[in-house]
Amino acid sequence: SAVISQKPSRDICQRGTSLTIQCQVDSQVTMMFWYRQQPGQSLTLIATANQGSEATYESGFVIDKFPISRPNLTFSTLTVSNMSPEDSSIYLCSVPGQGSTDTQYFGPGTRLTVL
């Protein structure tokens, strides 16, 4: 299993500002995932971050809005840029388990409120 921590756990931000969310894993992993969980909606995958390469973004998400860093195999950051109230969500970091039949492991999430 993997233990994942995220910082901050929550934040309240003003419109137009940016917030960087940190994700730390207790083991080395090739892939890390960033999800958004909007109120009353499912988990939506934002991007997959591989160490040493550019992140792969899902449809509807762009690097300018959600830049991602992956400096090593245990750490990643997601920045929510030029925030608007529509960005208010829970942002979750996740890593895959061992092998194709294993589960995913999730961080505790960052609850973001944009005023």
Place this chain on the structure above:
Amino acid sequence: AQSVAQPEDQVNVAEGNPLTVKCTYSVSGNPYLFWYVQYPNRGLQFLLKYITGDNLVKGSYGFEAEFNKSQTSFHLKKPSALVSDSALYFCAVRDTPGGSYIPTFGRGTSLIVHP
């Protein structure tokens, strides 16, 4: 393509009564199916999974789920609900072989267990 549906936004049950949280899926091949639980202000935690074999899968906290291929369902069940089971439950599916490595999550079902 892989998809999953959780038809109920909320399920209410009295403590001590059996509970069922519904999940149906759609895949091209064979499904890998997962249930996760999210307690308030926490990340998702793995409950159980179906990969192959026995259609009845037992998981954490007394939960179980039954894989029904003909009905393309994977409903989560527990014989006797506890107030502490109140949480948000997510079903997830991966299509195999050849499907996305990343599972698709349902929109979640809020389980409320009344004392």
